[in-house]
Amino acid sequence: MIKIRTNLLNPISPDKVQLLKDYTLGYENGIIKLIRPYDPNQDADGEQALDSVLIPGLIDLHTHLSQYWVRASYQPSLLPWLSQHIFPAEAKSKDPDYAQRVSNAFFQALFASGTTTAVIYTAPFKQACEIALETALHLGARALIGMTMMDTNSPPYLEQQTVQALDDSFELFERYNTRDSRIGYIFSPRFALSCSADLMKQTADFAHRHDAYIQSHISENKDEVAQVKELFGKRSYTQVYEDFGLLGSKTIMGHAIHLSGEEIDILARTNTAIAHCPESNFFLKSGEFPFAALLDKSLRIGLASDVAAGNSLSMWQQAKFASYRQSSLSLSPQRLFWHLTLGAAEALGWQERIGSLQPGKEADLCQIKLNALHALDEQLLSKLIYQSDEFRISKTIIQGNTVFQS
Numbered sequence: 001m002i003k004i005r006t007n008l009l010n011p012i013s014p015d016k017v018q019l020l021k022d023y024t025l026g027y028e029n030g031i032i033k034l035i036r037p038y039d040p041n042q043d044a045d046g047e048q049a050l051d052s053v054l055i056p057g058l059i060d061l062h063t064h065l066s067q068y069w070v071r072a073s074y075q076p077s078l079l080p081w082l083s084q085h086i087f088p089a090e091a092k093s094k095d096p097d098y099a100q101r102v103s104n105a106f107f108q109a110l111f112a113s114g115t116t117t118a119v120i121y122t123a124p125f126k127q128a129c130e131i132a133l134e135t136a137l138h139l140g141a142r143a144l145i146g147m148t149m150m151d152t153n154s155p156p157y158l159e160q161q162t163v164q165a166l167d168d169s170f171e172l173f174e175r176y177n178t179r180d181s182r183i184g185y186i187f188s189p190r191f192a193l194s195c196s197a198d199l200m201k202q203t204a205d206f207a208h209r210h211d212a213y214i215q216s217h218i219s220e221n222k223d224e225v226a227q228v229k230e231l232f233g234k235r236s237y238t239q240v241y242e243d244f245g246l247l248g249s250k251t252i253m254g255h256a257i258h259l260s261g262e263e264i265d266i267l268a269r270t271n272t273a274i275a276h277c278p279e280s281n282f283f284l285k286s287g288e289f290p291f292a293a294l295l296d297k298s299l300r301i302g303l304a305s306d307v308a309a310g311n312s313l314s315m316w317q318q319a320k321f322a323s324y325r326q327s328s329l330s331l332s333p334q335r336l337f338w339h340l341t342l343g344a345a346e347a348l349g350w351q352e353r354i355g356s357l358q359p360g361k362e363a364d365l366c367q368i369k370l371n372a373l374h375a376l377d378e379q380l381l382s383k384l385i386y387q388s389d390e391f392r393i394s395k396t397i398i399q400g401n402t403v404f405q406s
């Protein structure tokens, strides 16, 4: 068993985080085996890290691997940003060499940020997605990964044939979904504007038959919402997705900003999970996430980097932006931490496996080196969230394997 003598920050509920000082956490075969106050008689053999705090690995509920190198490309409006910067950048992943390099860089940066679980779009090329999946397997990431699907209204160099997009996705699902307990496949129709009715419906049918995950974008930008209304006969964005069968407890919808009360009711009734992408929403001037209204309906919410509209893979940055993004709602450090960890695990249905420090759960951990700014008191979490550029992540562990160390 590997033991670490350290301090622990552990999410208990949206309002409560435990700070456990001078504890030992032990793990073996990828599973947390013990958590107890340091006992010199039993635990003197452990790694000494009292100058650190150990937290559950962070969870990024929505990000785009193939966009990693076009972050910070300025154009503060979704649709022009996609055409000018994102579509040409995704096209580069047609080259397997590029796809491999960006996959390596992405996962290294993810681990260096303390993120142990990510829900990932790649590009609309089967091989690029395959390379991302193989890289994730090779490096020991925990991730849901999907090939971005787009079969209409898209630049010709990205647009897929409907049947091909479906067949490629089904094949990737069959080959990768159960190959390793850390990796799953997620069906990834880009958004209603770039997907045909046929593509959305057949994706949903297959995913439901196989109990598979689905991700997409919803109501991110006002022009996008208006175009969806126009294209789909005046129905609301949420209604369009519901009609095609894309909503449900294994669906993660990114953004969810411009929603009516009726649409929020549909998301709640279908138990759809929501990825909130606060930095992205600032960068593209998309709008303010209706946090209070969604919490009011008990929707499951996780935070997300949404690279490349988010400029950083740091989930601490995302927590800070989530707080700043709300013009009147106050989000406590405890609540923000919840949406980075156990709350996000719940959004994935993985709350029994990951998201908090508990014997029996998988050993997904992030170790942070404390410094003169930090005291082991009730302000520690607040300092981690609001001053994340002033501490160092010293180790990231996924299922008991150290994937990053500094």
Ligand code: GUN
Pocket (backbone or CB within 6 Å): 064, 078, 082, 086, 190, 191, 217, 220, 280, 306, 309
């Ligand atoms: N909507 C459709 N595609 C995308 C994307 O790649 N990024 C963001 N932020 N929104 C989208």
Ligand code: FE
Pocket (backbone or CB within 6 Å): 062, 063, 064, 217, 254, 306
């Ligand atoms: Fe996105």
